[in-house]
Amino acid sequence: MSFIRPNIRHPQLKVNEIGYTRADYEGALSTLCAGCGHDSISASILQSCFELSIEPHKVAKMSGIGCSSKTPAYFLGKSHGFNSVHGRMPSVATGANLANRDLVYIGVSGDGDTASIGMGQFAHVVRRNLNMVYIVMNNGCYGLTKGQDSATADRGSASKKGVPNPFSSIDLCETAIQLGAGFVARSFSGDKEQLIPLIKAAISHRGFALIDVVSPCVTFNNTVKSTKSYDHVREHMNATGTFDFVPLKEEITTQYSPGETEEITLHDGSAVRLHKATENLDFSSRRSALNEIERFKEKGEILTGLLFLNPQTPDTHEMLGTTPTPLNKLTYEQLCPGNGTLKSINESFK
């Protein structure tokens, strides 16, 4: 069952630019296990939307099936949510976006929902560069069915059952880069300082933005032999750099020396400012991103942070040439050609 929080608020809660408090972005109480990484990600999504001053009702939360896909009930309670079927969130999000291009689409999925049953839809939503944020809460296992390995489990990693996974793993970030995503990042549920600016930038990016967030499953996959446990990720994660999200109106004052810092302006005028930790990475190069991910993998480490960014890719609507007015707002007069036209169409069938 879902819980409803008591509606008592401190009178001096901080409000954002549009007058909402952080509490206005909350959802129902989570029913996930205590300590689940997913709850931290939900909190980061909530915080990001609050800080970006997005009206909650202008967000649509889309998900499939699984522990991760339940989370949209636990944040942004004033937004519409759609918990669809297993592995099919991308197509539902595609249809929703076609109908109304003005909303912010936040898709939440898991590693089973994306990399196994939903691999086909994931690949194609990336190809079409649908304007959405796609967050994978990646714990390398199937939580709701008690801990089976998923397709993102690393070879040799062992969950609570103790049997090392014999199969190759799918790297969703590498896949997305190859399929043409404009924004690709990896993060860790335990690192909100990294995750929140990434989510904010992903929302501001126009086009498909993937954030693959390693999110340990405390119940089934937090073992010493798991490569997706809290301890393992903390010890082996290496960030591409630190990262600031600079909203449109903020004046850029701090000066960084060239080479260390890269600033990339997004489509809406906001910017990401990167303080790179690795000199080898060119964020605008697919090849460079893939090389770096693999280079760290060879060392047994996980490269996190922004991995690839191309802010200029046309999104689905641009490719289809759709009108700027949301299709669900078009009127009868704009849609129905009327009987006069039908008469001339009839003539063509004679």
Added chain:
Amino acid sequence: MHKITATNDFVIKFANINGTGSASANNMFAKSIFRSGIPVTPKNIFPSNIQGLPTWYEVRVNEKGYLGRRGGVDFMVATNGQTMMQDFQEVLPGGYFLYDNTKPLAPNYKRDDIQLIGIPLTEICIQEYADPRQRQLFKNIIYVGALSYLLNIQFEVFQKLVEDQFKGKEKLITPNLHALELGYRYAKEHYTDTCGLKIEARDLNQGKILVDGNTGTALGAIYAGATVAGWYPITPSTSVVDAFEKYCKRLRVDPASGKNNFAILQAEDELAAMGMVLGASWNGARAFTATSGPGVSLMAEFLGLAYFAEIPGVLVDVQRTGPSTGMPTRTQQSDVLPAAYASHGDTKHVCLYPADPKECFEMSFNAFELTEYLQTPVIILSDLDLGMNDNLCDEFEWDDQTAYNRGKVLSKEELDSLEQRWGRYLDTDGEGIGYRTIPGTHPTKGSYFTRGSSHDEYAAYTESSEAYVRSMQRLEHKWDTAKTLVPKPVISNSSKSTKVGAIYFGTSTQAAKEAIDQAEDKQLHINGLQIKAFPFTKEVEDFIEQHDYLFVIEQNRDAQMKTMLVNELEIDPKKFISILNYDGMPITANFISKQFINVMNQDKVTPIQKADRG
């Protein structure tokens, strides 16, 4: 030798090779009959192939207006060596066999009961044309020219047709007219008074059009205001989306900006196509997909979600011969049962059964109105015969006073003025349908969580048995509401009172009606009922009640519609006699009437009800 003689009442069949340009020539022939003012029914019998396999085109000419297949061939135009013997055998005694006599017929082509008409198509083309492609293409036009003479179709009709067809490509008019003349002249010189089949111009096609059903469905979607189409290519449904796109480009591009007031997206599979439809419909756009049986199997998952979470969506199923891949280019009505109950758990879906392109147009509009009002998917069950063949029907009509009924959707103002707590799945006005909200409508009110898992009246997740049962019962109540909104059946009563009925739907309708007339000629009287929708309305139940026994005519092996009638209306199955055609070819009037007559004559000796009920 007896020769078949008939005016405006015969069947002519063209045997061709796929990919040789025969289709446009054959279409031109059918259209010439239409423009001569005589009802005509062309059927394209084509292979699942792009080039090289046999293809046929069967045209029925009937001034009485019977539009179903009759059965039998009076005149064969045989241009395909691969099937020539089969085509030769198929001609009815007294019929005509037109062939290319550039080379003489092989000695095993022996029949003295048919009239041979040899025209040296190849030889004429070699003499006239240097380009091998032209030699191929114009062969077809030459035999059409010959038919113009043999069947007495006014040459001016063809002249006009060629001019219309090549409007904008005027250079092609003269060579096509020349080819027609070549055929006409040859036939006139060699076959004066040979053919007993004649076309006499009439004026029976006033207010009629000749168009394929898929075009009707697509136009219906345009007029219904559909803006989103997610789809995956599959024969015989592809042309629904092709036509939708064609007319969208003509009618839905914003003149000022050049931007599209529509979005058509080719999905990666039928799962995704249906997902797109539901996402868009959930978000307040009218959306549809078109597919065939194999696609419906995949879409079953999403149909269940849409049923339970109460999301609109229109699915056009242009049926083909199953099971599995079956015969992809042949027709059937074999998705009746799987469409109605698609998906796991207790699900059922509103289905509409169009019988001609005008019904495709109307039901397509109807489907969008119903799906939004009922907040449940609506499936249009067309088929290959209707969808891909040109069918004669009344002109499409649109009432400019029409306003779309978007169903129970709350606006921002309505949300503000609500006095009681809103629940997405609360049945506040007794129809079993809740009020929904579209994302983005109101900053603080009306948001909810759509899910395929069990939910209560306020859309909250629940594992309460009572809440689950309440929601399933409400869906059942909504189903009863649907019975009052779907199109009613059409009853055609016999000239004399009778206790025998016939039930038919979709493309079985035309042939069934003709068969009823054929039985009537033998003093056997049958009342007819055309089912237009599932769930069945009261009228269907009453009609069955009023008859001692009823024929159920359908184009599948398993009597799927009969099964639904028996189950849904709790009718004794012995009351029904199935007439089933499932060979992939459109059902014929002769096939149906033969069974009417057999059963009813036997019934005179031993009444069926008594015999069956013991």
